Amino acid sequence: MSIDFRSIHSQTRLYNFHSHTQYCDGRASVADFAAEAAACGFLHYGFSPHSPVPVASGCNMSMADVDAYMADVDDARHRYDGQLQFHTGMEIDYLGPMWGPANSYFRDLGLDYAIGSVHFIPAKDGTLVDIDGSFERFSANMSKYFDNDIRYVVDSYFSRSLDMIAAGGFDVIGHFDKVAHNASCWQADIEEQHWYADWIDRMLDAIISSGIIVEINTKSYARFNRLFPALRHLPRIVEAGIPLIVNSDAHEPKLINASREYVFGLLDGIAAARPHQQNPS
Ligand SMILES: [Zn+2]
Ligand SMILES: [Zn+2]
DSSP states (O other): OOOOHHHHHHHOSOEEOOBOOTTTTOSSOHHHHHHHHHHTTOSEEEEOOBOOOSSOOTTSOOGGGHHHHHHHHHHHHHHTTTTOEEEEOOEEEOOBTTBSTTSHHHHTTTOSOOEEEOOEEEOTTSOEEEOOSOHHHHHHHHHHHSTTOHHHHHHHHHHHHHHHHHHOOOSEEOSTTTHHHHHHHHSTTGGGSHHHHHHHHHHHHHHHHHTOEEEEEOTTHHHHSOOBSOGGGHHHHHHTTOOEEEEOOBSSGGGTTTTHHHHHHHHHHHHHTOGGGOOOO
16 A cells, blocks of 8 residues: 555645546546646545446456556646646445455556445355445345345345455445445344444444544435435444544535545544543643
């Protein structure tokens, strides 16, 4: 890892390390995002296209486009040299032991950083199914692939996430409880279940042991009042001293800073409520 996320986060709020351009499912070019980042006065901007995957997916970039992606970020670097730093990242899908951030393919790309994320889980027949995205599609897949078994889906999501952490090869874990949104649309009180809370405990333990960075992902806050990880977990993450960054996961330039100030305010509030952390003066 060549990026000191801890020091960047401690020094400025003008950064974002999670965004998607037309190389995957985003809706604008690298140049358009770069122009917006410059106009907003950002000091660090990271691109994180959905990685190539060895399964059919309309949301992931193709291997054939990786060189062009890296060249586009180089162009942005030259255009805004001295004003802000651009970083070539990737949001790498963990699909199981055969494909994920730890694969040498990704290590050899020369990326500046990697986000590890789980969007796909295996159906009971082994088919990899994307459980991210709209609840309409999730709901249709619940009957098509999962026998309407929400416990199986949530268990598989977190089990895969723990496997991904154990395999390593990435710097930041993407939206580590993303399944919470669709799963709680399916069963409103799912996050209150003791078995669900156990998964969060296991995730936090694994994250702490691994030293990876947690992102607070604001993509769904404006629309669904949802942060990933959920707001309820933030005090624990801060108390545990887990390094974190605040990312917008923007798919269009106007959203690169969306809901991020709100989260910085929450983090300030949590920090202020920690009396034992105050320095004597
Ligand atoms: Zn994602
Ligand atoms: Zn993303």
